[in-house]
Amino acid sequence: MATSALPRAAEAFVAKDFKSELKPIWCPGCGDFGVVQAIYRALAAIGRPPHEIAFVSGIGCSSRIPGYTTAYGFNTVHGRALPIAQGIKLASPELLVLVAGGDGDGFSIGGGHVAHAVRRNIDLTYIIMDNQIYGLTKGQLSPTSPRGLRTASSTYGSMEDPVNPLLYVLGYGARFVAQGTPADMGQLSKLIEEGIRFPGFAFINVQSPCVTYGEPETQLKAQKQRMETLESLGHDPSDRIKAMELAQHYGEKLHTGVFYRDPAPPPPYSHYVAERQGELRDDTLTREHILDVFLPRE
Amino acid sequence: MTSELTIGMAGSGGDGIVSAGDSLMTALALAGYHAMLTKSFGPQIRGGESSFRLRVSTRPVLSPGGTLDVAVALNWDDFLKFGGELPLDGHSVVIYDENTGVAPDKIPVTGVKPAEVVMVGIEAMAKNTVGSEKAKNTIVLGLMAGWFGLAPENIRAGLRKRFAKKGEEIVARNERAFEAGLAWAREHPLRHARTLGPAPEGASTKLVTDGNDLCAAGAIYAGCEFFGGYPITPSSEIMHFLNREIWKYGGTMLQCEDEIAGIGACVGASFAGKKALTATSGPGMSLKTEMLGLATIAELPLVVVNVQRGGPSTGIPTKSEQSDLFQAAFSAHGDAVRPVLAPINVADTFPITVEAFNIAEKYQTPVIILSDQEISQRKEAIDRPDTSSLRVERRRVPNQQELEHYVRFRITESGVSPISHPGMKGGNYLASGIEHTESGAPTASGLVHSKMNDKRLRKLGPLKSRADLFLTEGPAHASLALVAWGSISGLALEALQLSHRAGLDVKLLVPRLLYPVAEEVYREFFASVKRGLVVEQSHQGQLYRVIRMFVDMPAGVESFARSGSNPISPVELVERLRSQARELLANREPVSQAE
Ligand SMILES: Cc1ncc(C[n+]2csc(CCOP(=O)(O)OP(=O)(O)O)c2C)c(N)n1
Ligand code: SF4
Ligand SMILES: [Mg+2]
Numbered sequence: 001m002a003t004s005a006l007p008r009a010a011e012a013f014v015a016k017d018f019k020s021e022l023k024p025i026w027c028p029g030c031g032d033f034g035v036v037q038a039i040y041r042a043l044a045a046i047g048r049p050p051h052e053i054a055f056v057s058g059i060g061c062s063s064r065i066p067g068y069t070t071a072y073g074f075n076t077v078h079g080r081a082l083p084i085a086q087g088i089k090l091a092s093p094e095l096l097v098l099v100a101g102g103d104g105d106g107f108s109i110g111g112g113h114v115a116h117a118v119r120r121n122i123d124l125t126y127i128i129m130d131n132q133i134y135g136l137t138k139g140q141l142s143p144t145s146p147r148g149l150r151t152a153s154s155t156y157g158s159m160e161d162p163v164n165p166l167l168y169v170l171g172y173g174a175r176f177v178a179q180g181t182p183a184d185m186g187q188l189s190k191l192i193e194e195g196i197r198f199p200g201f202a203f204i205n206v207q208s209p210c211v212t213y214g215e216p217e218t219q220l221k222a223q224k225q226r227m228e229t230l231e232s233l234g235h236d237p238s239d240r241i242k243a244m245e246l247a248q249h250y251g252e253k254l255h256t257g258v259f260y261r262d263p264a265p266p267p268p269y270s271h272y273v274a275e276r277q278g279e280l281r282d283d284t285l286t287r288e289h290i291l292d293v294f295l296p297r298e
Numbered sequence: 299m300t301s302e303l304t305i306g307m308a309g310s311g312g313d314g315i316v317s318a319g320d321s322l323m324t325a326l327a328l329a330g331y332h333a334m335l336t337k338s339f340g341p342q343i344r345g346g347e348s349s350f351r352l353r354v355s356t357r358p359v360l361s362p363g364g365t366l367d368v369a370v371a372l373n374w375d376d377f378l379k380f381g382g383e384l385p386l387d388g389h390s391v392v393i394y395d396e397n398t399g400v401a402p403d404k405i406p407v408t409g410v411k412p413a414e415v416v417m418v419g420i421e422a423m424a425k426n427t428v429g430s431e432k433a434k435n436t437i438v439l440g441l442m443a444g445w446f447g448l449a450p451e452n453i454r455a456g457l458r459k460r461f462a463k464k465g466e467e468i469v470a471r472n473e474r475a476f477e478a479g480l481a482w483a484r485e486h487p488l489r490h491a492r493t494l495g496p497a498p499e500g501a502s503t504k505l506v507t508d509g510n511d512l513c514a515a516g517a518i519y520a521g522c523e524f525f526g527g528y529p530i531t532p533s534s535e536i537m538h539f540l541n542r543e544i545w546k547y548g549g550t551m552l553q554c555e556d557e558i559a560g561i562g563a564c565v566g567a568s569f570a571g572k573k574a575l576t577a578t579s580g581p582g583m584s585l586k587t588e589m590l591g592l593a594t595i596a597e598l599p600l601v602v603v604n605v606q607r608g609g610p611s612t613g614i615p616t617k618s619e620q621s622d623l624f625q626a627a628f629s630a631h632g633d634a635v636r637p638v639l640a641p642i643n644v645a646d647t648f649p650i651t652v653e654a655f656n657i658a659e660k661y662q663t664p665v666i667i668l669s670d671q672e673i674s675q676r677k678e679a680i681d682r683p684d685t686s687s688l689r690v691e692r693r694r695v696p697n698q699q700e701l702e703h704y705v706r707f708r709i710t711e712s713g714v715s716p717i718s719h720p721g722m723k724g725g726n727y728l729a730s731g732i733e734h735t736e737s738g739a740p741t742a743s744g745l746v747h748s749k750m751n752d753k754r755l756r757k758l759g760p761l762k763s764r765a766d767l768f769l770t771e772g773p774a775h776a777s778l779a780l781v782a783w784g785s786i787s788g789l790a791l792e793a794l795q796l797s798h799r800a801g802l803d804v805k806l807l808v809p810r811l812l813y814p815v816a817e818e819v820y821r822e823f824f825a826s827v828k829r830g831l832v833v834e835q836s837h838q839g840q841l842y843r844v845i846r847m848f849v850d851m852p853a854g855v856e857s858f859a860r861s862g863s864n865p866i867s868p869v870e871l872v873e874r875l876r877s878q879a880r881e882l883l884a885n886r887e888p889v890s891q892a893e
Binding site for chain 1: 323324327328459503504505506507511512515518519520521523524526543545546547548550552554555556558559560562563564565566567568569570571572574588589591592596679682683685690719720721722723724725726727728729730731732739740
């Protein structure tokens with residue numbers, strides 16, 4: 001499978017090669033600690049050196065994550081990680097580009113970008129750390145908060161239905177859609193690794209609890225009781241319709257694993273860019289030639 | 299013989315007005331003339347009335363000109379809709395189609411008596427020679443060539459080329475139409491003959507382009523490898539051009555889902571080490587401001603073009619205005635300076651864009667180019683830009699030694715620190731919109747914040763001495779002054795020439811660098827000045843106010859500002875200067891001698 005995520009160097013990496021010296025600002029017990037660990041492991045398994053990885057995020061507790069890795073990190077602005085990541089990947093297709101952020105970052109302020117990232121199918125791996133709350137701004141409603149949730153900005157209970165991140169991306173035609181949790185680290189790092197290896201846009205929703213503002217039933221302990229792997233349900237991840245059916249239960253049940261993986265993924269966007277450049281690129285052109293297009297032609 | 303002519307023509311959708319204008323422009327450019335072509339359309343997206351005005355000269359053309367020397371009306375309703383853009387006066391020749399059924403002494407033009415009114419059976423001639431009224435515009439080309447000597451050979455060749463695809467028959471018909479118009483003109487000489495003199499000996503073929511295309515070409519010349527953007531009038535042609543060309547030079551582009559994503563993708567591309575451009579107009583610029591702040595604090599090079607149109611909000615998308623200077627200079631939050639450049643005409647969009655990339659790369663900052671609708675859309679026949687004096691800069695990347703202990707935001711004397719990009723071993727760092735230490739670690743320290751602000755502002759200091767980004771004309775010690783920017787500067791230059799002929803002691807300053815305000819350049823310029831005008835197409839006089847934030851202008855320098863879509867004429871500028879000169883005399887303030 002031709003994907004840029006495949007290792008090129010023979011060097012072997014271990015998880016700690018991807019751990020930076022910055023000390024996370026996260027609250028002790030925050031689910032995001034598990035996510036970053038899972039990322040270290042996935043990256044070690046992939047084997048690309050840190051300098052060939054660009055890790056982009058928005059703003060939020062979760063979006064601090066690139067700084068805790070040794071990759072080239074970019075902690076951008078709230079909700080805009082995806083467009084920036086796409087620019088990076090288009091400019092340097094040989095890089096491995098990871099994107100991460102919160103549920104608010106991805107599905108509220110940045111929600112408009114998700115559809116386009118999915119349909120363009122630029123080879124990115126997008127990890128949402130879904131805690132159903134705004135952590136950084138101290139506990140307001142998030143787009144994935146359940147109806148009725150009482151938060152600082154919904155004192156008497158939320159009056160809206162949440163976004164379903166899994167259906168959202170499946171609806172736009174995402175070709176790799178998975179859900180994991182730090183409650184099962186082995187599975188989570190595998191899912192991330194698989195997402196990275198998938199040629200094209202890959203989406204992984206991670207149930208990463210906020211210990212400070214999150215609800216008791218979102219915490220790891222409760223998750224461990226609720227979670228069911230899709231594998232144990234005998235789900236066939238090449239079945240998109242079934243994946244959508246299962247994804248309906250987001251919020252009620254906790255299904256983990258791969259919902260959908262396109263069994264015959266088309267080439268990602270960068271393939272077409274390379275093709276177009278191959279067709280049109282003309283190395284005999286110098287910068288001076290660009291002015292020739294303005295020569296009047298009768 | 300005349301050295302220049304201004305021609306205007308109007309008609310309805312199917313009359314081929316625009317293609318007649320383009321044909322004339324191409325023919326004149328091939329013959330070595332300078333020319334400026336502005337087109338104007340009714341509010342319909344397609345098929346409504348349209349007009350062009352073409353000013354052709356043996357010398358560089360500074361502005362679209364004032365009243366017409368030659369006016370062509372295919373029908374009066376349409377012509378009159380463009381009254382403001384196609385003004386007549388006592389020396390105009392008016393040519394119109396007999397099929398309008400209006401007698402030459404009854405044409406519906408009020409307030410002026412044209413020098414000559416000629417009724418021609420344009421439609422009838424088209425039908426007779428070709429059997430279709432579609433050839434009306436070709437008949438007009440023949441008339442123009444016959445009466446005014448407008449490059450008949452090149453027009454003929456152009457027609458042959460343009461219709462070649464449609465077959466020999468169509469070519470022959472159009473040739474017949476052209477010859478018919480030409481012959482009719484020769485048989486019916488004008489009372490006031492006005493033939494365009496030959497282009498100067500050895501005049502080279504001109505380039506024909508507009509401010510959007512040439513700006514995009516400037517980006518390619520500067521080595522831009524990525525474009526991200528979202529369509530918006532009047533900037534979209536920059537995206538269209540790059541979409542055609544950038545691949546050939548190894549680059550790529552993306553039409554994004556909105557302007558935020560457009561600039562976001564560019565920020566990403568720049569982070570990845572590539573030169574990137576985005577282009578938009580006012581509403582899109584409003585969306586881009588947060589990312590400008592990000593590029594500033596993450597110290598990423600980036601060029602943003604704002605082709606200004608009437609605002610606020612949707613405003614008047616198709617008309618020029620210079621009302622986004624405040625926004626460009628001050629929009630995004632925080633303590634920041636973002637360089638703002640403005641081209642003065644179509645030709646200038648090329649070097650200005652190259653300069654914008656150079657400044658962006660050298661100082662690792664977003665740079666805004668404030669173009670305007672007028673410059674972006676009008677076509678000009680210009681000399682090929684002189685590239686011998688153009689340099690192309692690249693960002694300073696860390697060397698091997700620096701990479702061994704790489705500190706991305708190292709505080710240096712100049713404020714500029716070497717910048718790595720993904721793929722560079724040892725250059726790994728965290729870029730962020732969060733304030734950061736020299737090594738890139740997020741921080742909330744006031745001390746670090748202050749030092750970093752200082753670094754980011756200090757590195758732009760040298761821009762304030764870029765006197766080369768200012769154009770000055772006229773006697774150095776003049777007591778009267780004109781200051782103008784963007785597309786308005788052409789008018790100001792013309793006003794300067796007129797006022798010198800009128801014996802006024804005036805000089806002109808045209809900033810191409812608008813921000814940061816180059817205080818010393820203005821101070822030096824204003825030293826001899828007692829009265830003057832800062833001329834701009836905005837309601838508030840934004841440049842006037844921005845200069846005054848930093849420079850004590852002489853009290854007699856006034857703002858001459860007018861909202862977009864309201865023409866400013868060189869003549870009225872001269873009138874205003876004349877009365878300023880009179881005030882000076884009345885006050886017996888010493889008027890320095892013109893040099
Ligand atoms: C344009 C903008 N609006 C608002 C904010 C404030 N803000 C920062 S993070 C955030 C939401 C955080 O929630 P989420 O994305 O779910 O991340 P979490 O902290 O839960 O990981 C908000 C509203 C901002 N930084 N920028
Ligand atoms: S507030 Fe919540 S999401 Fe943020 S660091 Fe603390 S536990 Fe994690
Ligand atoms: Mg959240």
